[in-house]
Amino acid sequence: MIQLSNDFLKGRKLETMVENQTSYTLKNAAMHVFETHQQAEKVLLKFEQPVLASMIQGKKIMHLRDYESFNFLPGESLVLPANETMCIDFPEAKTKNPTRCLAMAISEEKIKNVLQFMNESMPKDDKRQWGLMDYNFHFVNDQGIFQILQRLLFLFSEDHPSKDFFVDNMLRELIIRILQTNERKIYTNSTIAISSDNRLSHVVRYIREHLYESLDVESLSRKACMSPSHFHRVFKTELGISPIEFINNERIKLAVGLLRNPETTIKDIYMQCGFESRSYFNRVFKTRHHLSPGEYQSKIQKLKFTD
Incomplete structure (x- = not known):
């Protein structure tokens, strides 16, 4: 920050x-x-x-x-x-x-x-x-x-x-x-707009609705009826970032909201957001917010409850 x-x-x-x-x-x-x-x-x-x-x-x-x-x-x-x-x-x-x-x-x-x-x-x-x-x-x-x-x-x-x-x-x-x-075009949920006729719109919706699940390029490419390499290329061309970068961006945005609740543990949060390990969650979160998830949660709570 x-x-x-x-x-x-x-x-x-x-x-x-x-x-x-x-x-x-x-x-x-x-x-x-x-x-x-x-x-x-x-x-x-x-x-x-x-x-x-x-x-x-x-x-x-x-x-x-x-x-x-x-x-x-x-x-x-x-x-x-x-x-x-x-x-x-x-x-x-x-x-x-x-x-x-x-x-x-x-x-x-x-x-x-x-x-x-x-x-x-x-x-x-x-x-x-x-x-x-x-x-x-x-x-x-x-x-x-x-x-x-x-x-x-x-x-x-x-x-x-x-x-x-x-x-x-x-x-x-x-x-x-x-x-x-x-x-x-790294937008938040309120500003990214994938039109309904865009060939990736249903994949983007699927990602957002299944962030807690394991997501990979191979399974997503099948949903888009493309080969993995073609899907990766088309996704990056149309959205400006790779599928994995997009998934991580969406997961971190979800995590930020969850971290505002002091009763939610870091383990619960990274699992709800679909990260396979706490170390990977920490690394991705810190890259984007310059604090570890634990540090971010502590800082938010100290600010929130300061009288």
């Missing part, structure tokens, strides 16, 4: 209990840290530039135009277009357990320049042009994006004469990584 430094927490001013805002503005971007210290509903927020919102602590329920409501949790990010109004609920925020979120507003000119760089230097294999990402793109931070966000938190708040230059370089890498993640 993204960590706020002690220097940041000591230096910022708390002026409101709901969406208290600490901001740093540079040439091509502005970084905002929002903190909410009491439960609230239907809080409206909008940015004039495209924004990457990343949860630091706590839980939000997001209501976006034309989308079903969804939980927004630590370790996840959301890309929004300029002037998109968010309606946000804060069901668990408390004085000593605030909900915290990072919002990185990036100039459209900077995004345009990075797209031009990518099309000139990083052409796609199928010759298609890199273009603007799918907005309202909700995803789990990978290790690269997590480290960049942590670094940007430091750079924006640092008193350094060259920080505009440092931040600009980090922003380019961040945009590239987000566009590549968007291209792979």
